[in-house]
Amino acid sequence: MYETRAYSAAGAASPLAATTIPRREPTERDVQIEILFCGVCHSDLHTVRDEWHDVMPTVYPCVPGHEIVGRVTAVGSAVAGHRVGDVVGVGCLVGSDGTCPQCRAGFEQFCPNGVFTYNGADRHGTAPVTYGGYSGGIVVDQDFVLRMPGNLDLAAAAPLLCAGITTYSPLRRGGVGPGKKVGVVGLGGLGHMAVKLARAMGAHVVVFTTSPGKAEDALRLGAHEVVLSRDAGQMGRHAGSFDFILDAVSAEHDVNAYIHLLAPGGNLTLVGAPEKPLPVAAFGLLFGNKSLSGSLIGGIAQTQEMLDFCGEHGITADVEVIPIQKINEAYERMLRSDVKYRFTIDMASLKG
Ligand SMILES: [Zn+2]
Numbered sequence: 499m500y501e502t503r504a505y506s507a508a509g510a511a512s513p514l515a516a517t518t519i520p521r522r523e524p525t526e527r528d529v530q531i532e533i534l535f536c537g538v539c540h541s542d543l544h545t546v547r548d549e550w551h552d553v554m555p556t557v558y559p560c561v562p563g564h565e566i567v568g569r570v571t572a573v574g575s576a577v578a579g580h581r582v583g584d585v586v587g588v589g590c591l592v593g594s595d596g597t598c599p600q601c602r603a604g605f606e607q608f609c610p611n612g613v614f615t616y617n618g619a620d621r622h623g624t625a626p627v628t629y630g631g632y633s634g635g636i637v638v639d640q641d642f643v644l645r646m647p648g649n650l651d652l653a654a655a656a657p658l659l660c661a662g663i664t665t666y667s668p669l670r671r672g673g674v675g676p677g678k679k680v681g682v683v684g685l686g687g688l689g690h691m692a693v694k695l696a697r698a699m700g701a702h703v704v705v706f707t708t709s710p711g712k713a714e715d716a717l718r719l720g721a722h723e724v725v726l727s728r729d730a731g732q733m734g735r736h737a738g739s740f741d742f743i744l745d746a747v748s749a750e751h752d753v754n755a756y757i758h759l760l761a762p763g764g765n766l767t768l769v770g771a772p773e774k775p776l777p778v779a780a781f782g783l784l785f786g787n788k789s790l791s792g793s794l795i796g797g798i799a800q801t802q803e804m805l806d807f808c809g810e811h812g813i814t815a816d817v818e819v820i821p822i823q824k825i826n827e828a829y830e831r832m833l834r835s836d837v838k839y840r841f842t843i844d845m846a847s848l849k850g
């Protein structure tokens with residue numbers, strides 16, 4: 499084992515602060531990565547503050563970060579496909595058993611033995627739990643290391659590893675493409691990625707927002723139309739017309755209003771996680787064979803497919819790059835939605 503610099507939280511009420519953490523010596527299957535950039539995901543904040551205690555209690559110290567872009571500094575003898583000097587990515591997963599039906603179907607995120615990049619059971623025994631990307635380096639099994647397209651700005655590409663795949667996967671499952679009318683509800687970290695991706699897939703993209711101030715930005719990001727969701731007249735004009743709607747809102751809101759906008763056979767997929775259960779009117783689904791779904795990140799093969807797609811279409815997140823020393827302030831701003839549209843930490847700041 500060796501030590502690397504990191505930022506960790508000591509408890510649910512503690513701010514993140516500088517520390518050192520252990521990393522394992524690379525095994526023959528491992529890739530050792532110097533982290534260049536790490537995106538800041540809302541899940542980081544939830545985990546640091548133990549807000550998902552009932553589902554996934556946080557083990558402290560907690561080092562979050564699962565939107566990792568870095569450079570390979572060493573590879574084990576059995577590693578194929580990654581070489582020293584390569585620019586690579588690591589997302590929400592760093593391990594799975596590789597043998598269960600979910601793994602074999604390419605859904606490693608649902609593996610009963612899956613390992614999340616942080617706050618996951620560390621099977622190598624380096625620490626009680628895995629430590630994420632708010633650190634100088636990480637050691638990851640080769641199967642969970644992704645190839646970054648060479649043409650993308652790396653700071654802006656980091657959020658693709660979570661926000662990108664979280665939106666790409668359901669858009670693909672929803673058959674989004676030319677001739678399809680697609681809605682995106684909520685224009686935040688996830689929503690702004692969904693707009694860019696759905697547009698690049700060739701769909702007609704409509705953004706729903708509660709803030710008139712976001713309309714101009716939605717169009718700049720690639721939306722064809724913007725609908726103010728509190729305007730009944732505007733909503734009514736789109737009734738029964740959408741093939742697919744991606745709902746990226748984590749606050750309480752009325753999903754029935756969006757189910758009403760689906761065409762027969764249409765699907766509404768949730769990627770946000772409101773705290774309280776959502777009321778759903780069954781009749782809204784019955785009339786038109788409509789469906790309501792959820793979606794959680796994506797498997798490793800699809801994450802690589804998403805990165806390649808983003809490379810081909812020049813897609814990255816809109817980011818504000820911060821030094822790690824500003825991370826606690828960034829969390830407060832994220833809570834106020836005061837970011838367009840994702841923070842990315844420049845990990846060079848960790849040395850300062
Ligand atoms: Zn995330």
Ligand SMILES: [Zn+2]
Nearest residue numbers: 595598601609
């Ligand atoms: Zn598995």
